[in-house]
Amino acid sequence: METTSRRSANAPIRTTRIRSGTPTKSPLIFTRDLPGPMSMRRLCDMGILIPLGHESAFLSSDARTLFGRAAIASALVPTGSAACASLAAWIWNGGTFPDTIDVISRSHYRAPIYGRLIRVYNRAVPPDHLRRMGRLLVTSPLRTACDLACDEPSDQDADIRSTILKLLHRNKLTPSFCLKMLDDNPRWPGHAIGVAIFTDMKATFDSWNDHD
Known part of the structure; x- marks a missing residue:
């Protein structure tokens, strides 16, 4: 159970360990990895892949687990940013992938990542409001x-x-x-x-x- 006690700004970020055997390669699949764009569309229609943009997708099987969703988000969230809002909710809850990649960051991102716009929340976040899953930071x-x-x-x-x-x-x-x-x-x-x-x-x- 989570508590909201005040902590020092230097409080450690809680870490959720990813089980051994979790793949370290990118969970994203691109059209160039397949025989052609028709293959991507076909696999998406069959529910095997979930599309991000026109040329990228991820396995629906990966999206069924917490750590699978964290790995997918890790490939999308820019370095130094933390997943938050709708993206964080998807990581914790699953369901339909959000329309935007929501991150906490002091940077501005104008270009989409794999077909998804980045929505930036420029906010100070105490360390105890964050969790770490492998390389990914995500709001609790x-x-x-x-x-x-x-x-x-x-x-x-x-x-x-x-x-x-x-x-x-x-x-x-x-x-x-x-x-x-x-x-x-x-x-x-x-x-x-x-x-x-x-x-x-x-x-x-x-x-x-x-x-x-």
Whole structure:
């Protein structure tokens, strides 16, 4: 279970070890690796590959495991950046690959990577809000839930809430953990939006517990 206690800025980043036997080669597959573009389309249509752009994809079997998804993200996230928001949620939850590659970075990236635009969050992130999987840095499930909730509302609000609830359930967290993290960080961009969402979720969680 994750806690939100204040730590020194020098707190170590928690590491999730990748099991031995995990491939170290790139998990991405390119058209040049296949007999031709028709082969790529055919394998995508069959569900064997999941496309990124017109000329790149990854194995759907890799996307079924946490460490497989981390390896895929590691090949996409620029050096010195950390996966966050929708990309981090995909790493933790699985499901449909996001439209953008969301990263925490002080750099700006204008060119797409393998057909996907990079969306940059230029924010200071305490080390205890990050996890390391091999070479990849990714925001923790709790931090990821807070980032998603604090983003501007969109026409996909119901999908975002569903993603957040899945993050909380999978990691044995509750909205109270999220409210505590936001309370500890009052200058978080979108703070009021996140507090409203988790307050609403907390009422639902409390109602469920009352009926247990």
